[in-house]
Amino acid sequence: MTITSEEDLDRLRAIGRICAVARDAMAAALEPGMTTKELDDIGRKILDDNGARSAPEVTYQFPGATCISVNEEVAHGIPGPRVINAGDLVNIDVSAEKDGIFADTGASFIVPPGTAKIEKLCRDGKKAMWAGIRAVRAGGRLADVGDAIGKFAGTNGYTLIRNLASHGIGHGLHDEPGEIPTWPDRSERRRIANGLVFTVEPFLSLGGQIAEEKSHDDPWTLVAMPKALCVQYEHTIVATTRGAVVVTLAA
Numbered sequence: 001m002t003i004t005s006e007e008d009l010d011r012l013r014a015i016g017r018i019c020a021v022a023r024d025a026m027a028a029a030l031e032p033g034m035t036t037k038e039l040d041d042i043g044r045k046i047l048d049d050n051g052a053r054s055a056p057e058v059t060y061q062f063p064g065a066t067c068i069s070v071n072e073e074v075a076h077g078i079p080g081p082r083v084i085n086a087g088d089l090v091n092i093d094v095s096a097e098k099d100g101i102f103a104d105t106g107a108s109f110i111v112p113p114g115t116a117k118i119e120k121l122c123r124d125g126k127k128a129m130w131a132g133i134r135a136v137r138a139g140g141r142l143a144d145v146g147d148a149i150g151k152f153a154g155t156n157g158y159t160l161i162r163n164l165a166s167h168g169i170g171h172g173l174h175d176e177p178g179e180i181p182t183w184p185d186r187s188e189r190r191r192i193a194n195g196l197v198f199t200v201e202p203f204l205s206l207g208g209q210i211a212e213e214k215s216h217d218d219p220w221t222l223v224a225m226p227k228a229l230c231v232q233y234e235h236t237i238v239a240t241t242r243g244a245v246v247v248t249l250a251a
Contacts, residue, residue: 121231
């Protein structure tokens with residue numbers, strides 16, 4: 001999607017805020033003993049109350065309103081009976097549609113008490129995302145996003161999951177210009193159009209290189225290979241000549 005009017009931007013900001021409110025409410029409710037289904041129900045209610053629809057449900061018939069991934073799970077975890085425990089690393093990914101416009105956001109959280117190593121991974125995952133966002137500018141290269149994230153990851157001793165990319169969004173959950181690498185990719189030659197809407201969502205890991213299906217019985221949930229903890233932070237942004245405008249903020 002490319003923003004061409006204030007009306008388009010207003011609609012994008014509206015659904016972006018709803019996704020952010022759901023993300024933050026779910027994070028605030030995280031506590032040991034609750035199930036991932038109970039956490040998902042909180043997000044679903046916020047979407048429903050605001051007239052929004054779960055994007056993975058309407059697009060892919062995903063079995064949940066949000067994606068909740070715990071510990072060894074990298075992405076697309078199915079909400080269900082899994083009990084969240086103290087010390088767990090939980091990723092909450094919320095994407096939704098309203099009035100024909102989609103937005104997407106996510107973040108990883110440690111359920112206290114967390115180890116210093118995992119707490120640092122979370123802080124650095126957020127920094128990696130912002131490094132990518134700061135690299136966005138209309139007229140610049142899409143590769144600048146992955147280069148900036150890759151520089152941060154390499155300097156700080158992390159790996160990046162290289163088969164889970166950022167993506168265009170707006171008229172659909174996955175929109176033009178398709179996948180956008182959040183790692184250095186010399187083959188990426190495309191330029192960033194003014195008004196282009198896309199996500200920035202690096203998957204920063206303590207050793208993982210790619211994401212694979214968790215099991216044959218679960219075609220959705222992905223885990224890192226080699227096995228390693230991973231965090232994901234994600235915002236939906238609009239590219240402008242002055243940089244990126246983030247639309248998935250709660251306030």
